[in-house]
Amino acid sequence: METIIDLRSDTVTRPTPEMREAMKNAIVGDDILRDDPTVIRLEELSAELFGKEAALLTISGTMSNEIAAMIYARPGDEIIVFSESHIYNLETGGISALSGAQPRPLQSDSGAYDAAELCRAIMPPGVQRARTRLICLENTFHLDRGLAVAKGRYAETIALARKHGIPLFMDGARIFNAAAALNTTVADLTGFCDSVDVCLCKGLAAPLGSLLIGSKDFIDEARRIRQRIGGGMRQAGVIAAPGLIALTRMAGRLAEDHENAEQLRSGLEGLGIRVDRGGVLTNIVNLDICPTGWKASLFADRLSGSGIKVKVCAEHTLRMVTHNDIQSRDVAFVLDKIGSMLRERPQA
Numbered sequence: 354m355e356t357i358i359d360l361r362s363d364t365v366t367r368p369t370p371e372m373r374e375a376m377k378n379a380i381v382g383d384d385i386l387r388d389d390p391t392v393i394r395l396e397e398l399s400a401e402l403f404g405k406e407a408a409l410l411t412i413s414g415t416m417s418n419e420i421a422a423m424i425y426a427r428p429g430d431e432i433i434v435f436s437e438s439h440i441y442n443l444e445t446g447g448i449s450a451l452s453g454a455q456p457r458p459l460q461s462d463s464g465a466y467d468a469a470e471l472c473r474a475i476m477p478p479g480v481q482r483a484r485t486r487l488i489c490l491e492n493t494f495h496l497d498r499g500l501a502v503a504k505g506r507y508a509e510t511i512a513l514a515r516k517h518g519i520p521l522f523m524d525g526a527r528i529f530n531a532a533a534a535l536n537t538t539v540a541d542l543t544g545f546c547d548s549v550d551v552c553l554c555k556g557l558a559a560p561l562g563s564l565l566i567g568s569k570d571f572i573d574e575a576r577r578i579r580q581r582i583g584g585g586m587r588q589a590g591v592i593a594a595p596g597l598i599a600l601t602r603m604a605g606r607l608a609e610d611h612e613n614a615e616q617l618r619s620g621l622e623g624l625g626i627r628v629d630r631g632g633v634l635t636n637i638v639n640l641d642i643c644p645t646g647w648k649a650s651l652f653a654d655r656l657s658g659s660g661i662k663v664k665v666c667a668e669h670t671l672r673m674v675t676h677n678d679i680q681s682r683d684v685a686f687v688l689d690k691i692g693s694m695l696r697e698r699p700q701a
């Protein structure tokens with residue numbers, strides 16, 4: 354059956370007709386020679402939006418994250434990460450493989466570090482010690498939960514980083530979702546960071562691309578490292594053109610995705626399903642179907658038979674993500690299907 358509602362991720366969004374038109378008409382040049390005006394415009398606009406000096410277009414969030422790690426750390430150094438973060442779990446061990454640093458994972462429920470734990474994790478000087486070279490943040494936090502983390506939650510982390518002279522890097526793949534949910538700007542949420550990664554191809558619906566943003570020196574070095582790992586691009590204006598639409602038109606509509614996610618959450622609760630309610634939520638719905646007696650894999654299979662795709666996280670938990678290709682009526686349809694499934698005998 355043809356898939357009609359894909360809630361697995363906001364990465365499944367297809368470029369809008371306006372983006373496709375912009376790709377067709379993009380003025381392009383060889384970007385390795387800095388001849389592509391559309392790429393330059395996108396990089397300048399994103400640096401301006403984030404209140405930083407410069408930006409670099411890369412292929413993916415993963416590439417931006419790993420370039421940052423390679424710039425800040427050398428083999429034998431240490432990078433502090435959240436144990437639930439993308440950079441630690443879903444980048445094929447990139448930190449250790451590419452920068453040679455070892456990640457030191459710390460657990461967090463809120464998306465902020467516990468100050469005492471962070472303090473212990475920062476290595477003291479010593480002949481036997483690795484050097485802590487970077488502290489990574491992620492906002493929204495946790496790709497199966499999508500928590501928007503307010504700037505104030507980072508106060509102790511910022512103080513510790515400053516005290517020890519350790520840079521702060523933010524994986525802001527969904528930072529525009531965080532800004533929409535917290536009713537603030539991306540510059541406000543990331544101003545204290547030395548550098549930031551933001552993705553164009555998630556809620557912002559561009560077909561691909563990410564921006565690494567920071568100081569001019571940092572971006573000059575990032576450009577060299579991107580080249581080293583084969584990420585230099587030629588007529589990349591065809592990627593930058595939809596990216597410009599993502600930043601200028603799509604960021605403003607993310608509140609709609611958050612409303613649809615909330616419609617989904619309350620509807621699911623009405624059906625007796627537990628949903629994650631901790632913190633300021635965005636477009637990711639994390640549900641626990643344990644009370645219904647269903648197993649997540651069977652639940653997902655049955656939904657798939659009705660043209661609804663969801664992601665299984667664990668034995669009883671799933672993720673549903675709203676995005677530009679999901680309307681309120683789709684949410685109503687999904688809730689209706691789940692209601693019908695649950696009225697059947699619960700599955701063991």
Ligand SMILES: Cc1ncc(COP(=O)(O)O)c(C=O)c1O
Nearest residue numbers: 413414415416439496524526552
């Ligand atoms: C929080 C976070 N960071 C980074 C990435 C990596 O982005 P990409 O898939 O473009 O490499 C993702 C992808 O889903 C993500 O969720």
